[in-house]
Amino acid sequence: MKEHYDVIIVGTGAAGLYCALSFPERIKVLMITKKEADQSDSFLAQGGICMLRGEDDYENYFEDTMRAGHYENNKRAVDLMIRSSNSIIRDLLDRGVRFARNSRGELDFTREGAHSQPRILFYEDVTGREITSHLLEQARTKENIEICQYMTMVDLISEDNICGGIVCMNEKDEIYEIRAPYVVLACGGLGGLYKNSTNFPHITGDALAIAMNHQVKLEHLDYIQIHPTTLYSKKPGRRFLISESVRGEGALLYDRNGQRFTDELQPRDLLSQAIFSQMEKQDTEYVMEDMRPLGEETILKHFPNIFHHCLEEGYDVRKEPIPVVPAQHYFMGGIQVDLGSRTSMEGLYACGETSCNGVHGKNRLASNSLLESLVFARRAADDILFGKKPDKCRAGSADRSRYKDREALMKGYRKKVLEEIERMEKEHE
Ligand SMILES: Cc1cc2nc3c(=O)[nH]c(=O)nc-3n(C[C@H](O)[C@H](O)[C@H](O)COP(=O)(O)OP(=O)(O)OC[C@H]3O[C@@H](n4cnc5c(N)ncnc54)[C@H](O)[C@@H]3O)c2cc1C
Numbered sequence: 411m412k413e414h415y416d417v418i419i420v421g422t423g424a425a426g427l428y429c430a431l432s433f434p435e436r437i438k439v440l441m442i443t444k445k446e447a448d449q450s451d452s453f454l455a456q457g458g459i460c461m462l463r464g465e466d467d468y469e470n471y472f473e474d475t476m477r478a479g480h481y482e483n484n485k486r487a488v489d490l491m492i493r494s495s496n497s498i499i500r501d502l503l504d505r506g507v508r509f510a511r512n513s514r515g516e517l518d519f520t521r522e523g524a525h526s527q528p529r530i531l532f533y534e535d536v537t538g539r540e541i542t543s544h545l546l547e548q549a550r551t552k553e554n555i556e557i558c559q560y561m562t563m564v565d566l567i568s569e570d571n572i573c574g575g576i577v578c579m580n581e582k583d584e585i586y587e588i589r590a591p592y593v594v595l596a597c598g599g600l601g602g603l604y605k606n607s608t609n610f611p612h613i614t615g616d617a618l619a620i621a622m623n624h625q626v627k628l629e630h631l632d633y634i635q636i637h638p639t640t641l642y643s644k645k646p647g648r649r650f651l652i653s654e655s656v657r658g659e660g661a662l663l664y665d666r667n668g669q670r671f672t673d674e675l676q677p678r679d680l681l682s683q684a685i686f687s688q689m690e691k692q693d694t695e696y697v698m699e700d701m702r703p704l705g706e707e708t709i710l711k712h713f714p715n716i717f718h719h720c721l722e723e724g725y726d727v728r729k730e731p732i733p734v735v736p737a738q739h740y741f742m743g744g745i746q747v748d749l750g751s752r753t754s755m756e757g758l759y760a761c762g763e764t765s766c767n768g769v770h771g772k773n774r775l776a777s778n779s780l781l782e783s784l785v786f787a788r789r790a791a792d793d794i795l796f797g798k799k800p801d802k803c804r805a806g807s808a809d810r811s812r813y814k815d816r817e818a819l820m821k822g823y824r825k826k827v828l829e830e831i832e833r834m835e836k837e838h839e
Contacts, residue, residue: 411558411586415440417794418576418590420563420617423450424538425762425783426596427545432791435554440588442561442578444612447546451598451609451763452780455538456653456715457522458530459780461495468492470526475778478524478677479742479771487769490749491778494785499531502784507544508533510712520712521658522776524677528658530777535653535713541780561586563616564813564820566593566758567805568624573757574803577813585810591803592757592794595621596787599741599763600634603824607738608640608651617764619823621745622830627754629766630743631827632834635774637739638681639663641723641732642696649737650719652699654678654776659712660703664731666692679773682736689735696733740779742770743834750797751790757800759790 415438419426422443430439443450462471475488503509509531510518519528533540549555565577567587575589597617601609621628639657640649657663657674665671665688672684685697701709701716706728709717717727725732744766745753751761762783769782813819 411440411556411588413587413589415588415590417592417594418442418588419594419596420576421450421596421598421762421764422447422546422557423596423598423762423783424452424542424545424780425787426594427542427549428784429594429596429761429787429791430549430555431545431552432788433554433795435552437554439555440590441549441555441557442563443557443559444562445560447557447559448543449610449612450542451601451613452542452783453539454608454651455780456535456651457655458520458532458537458777459499459541460529460777461499461531462492463519463529467527467529471529474524474526475769475775476771478773478775480773481771483771484768487749487767491769491782491785495781498781498784502541502544505544505548507541510534520655522654523657523675523681524775525658530655532655532712535655535715538780563597563620565808566620566624567803567808568755569803569805571625571755572801572803573755574805577808579813579816583816585813587808591800592759594790595745595758595760595764596762597764600827601738603828604738606649608637608649609738611648614820614824615827616820616823617760618745619826621753622826624755626758627746628744628830629746630834631831632838633742633772634738634831635678635740635742636682636736638678638685638736639699639734640737641720642735643723651739652716652732652734653713656699656701656704656713656716659708661699661701662703664698664700666694677773678776685736696735698731699734700731701727702729740774742766742772742774747786749789750793751786752793757803759794761787761790
């Protein structure tokens with residue numbers, strides 16, 4: 411790792427990688443990540459990635475996204491995401507990403523909750539891994555991209571609201587100051603702050619606390635999505651997702667008496683509420699999800715990952731319903747950005763789950779987040795390449811004593827984010 415780069419990207423999920431790959435080779439990019447480069451939520455995405463199937467689907471796709479988001483979405487951002495989807499998918503195909511195809515060899519589409527028609531591309535039930543592993547593999551071959559693992563951003567370098575780089579720390583608590591005129595925060599969501607979450611535990615919203623400390627504007631920190639169906643388990647750790655496309659393909663939900671109690675395909679927030687209230691009414695810790703209506707062939711072909719994981723946990727989904735419970739899953743709020751992924755600080759960008767460009771409004775429509783991450787990661791790179799150059803940051807050396815106690819520092823960041831979520835929740839009451 412050197413002391414100066416053209417661009418620093420924090421995070422090696424789909425957003426960070428796609429941003430890095432959008433630069434020409436003359437731009438020297440440093441990417442850092444807290445753990446191994448493939449330990450990001452992008453690798454966990456199961457259901458798929460949305461694509462506009464044709465002009466006659468535009469209005470429905472737009473309306474589905476807005477309705478799921480309680481009409482709090484930024485309409486221009488939604489339009490941009492939908493209109494960019496075909497070029498993003500074409501680019502992914504060119505990069506060798508595989509999606510399911512029908513018997514005629516055409517792209518196949520699945521459906522998830524709150525979508526009025528099938529418009530989701532998928533690769534078995536590991537779409538995120540298929541997309542992100544291709545991006546990572548390509549980033550690793552690029553001369554201009556350096557990936558540094560087990561390196562945690564602990565601060566930004568800034569002066570007079572101009573960003574000049576980051577302070578980061580390796581696993582031995584050695585501190586590095588890295589300078590660049592552009593920093594892109596692609597640090598994912600905040601599921602690691604919650605006991606029950608589908609996210610990796612190390613994804614704890616650090617960038618949000620750091621941004622707050624530098625007076626960068628944030629938005630809607632209390633817009634947190636609960637996924638209705640994760641496999642119930644008494645074990646601690648990450649919750650295993652039972653993808654919404656399982657319900658999209660026909661799985662049913664039952665209460666403790668084996669009766670259906672709600673519409674399985676309503677938006678995530680409404681379905682989670684319906685499940686929570688059923689659990690409360692019947693004093694249970696879960697409800698049951700029945701994948702048998704899908705048939706053995708669909709289960710094995712479309713959902714092999716879910717099938718094998720459930721089998722390891724002692725459930726054969728071909729033969730029996732499984733216990734499911736809602737858990738924290740996604741974060742709609744974040745660092746406020748414009749349509750070029752620019753934050754309120756000069757030279758500082760944010761994309762992916764860390765950012766809030768308003769696409770998702772109050773509640774994300776299923777399979778819109780991978781697409782949103784890629785669209786706005788590329789826009790960040792475009793803005794860096796072609797937008798107005800930031801003034802030079804005149805910040806001097808950081809006071810390293812502030813980072814000595816890593817545990818206390820990171821704990822403080824987590825506390826700050828949780829307190830801000832609580833404050834915003836109260837404000838919205
Ligand atoms: C189980 C699951 C299933 C999902 N299914 C779908 C789906 O089917 N379709 C869909 O569209 N979306 C889905 N999503 C959501 C989607 O995967 C994410 O929203 C998206 O991938 C976020 O990408 P990202 O690049 O912003 O963040 P991530 O992929 O989470 O990457 C964040 C990166 O930031 C790094 N990082 C964080 N903090 C620091 C720090 N302080 N210093 C250094 N590095 C740091 C992490 O190590 C990681 O590399 C799913 C999510 C989960 C958890």
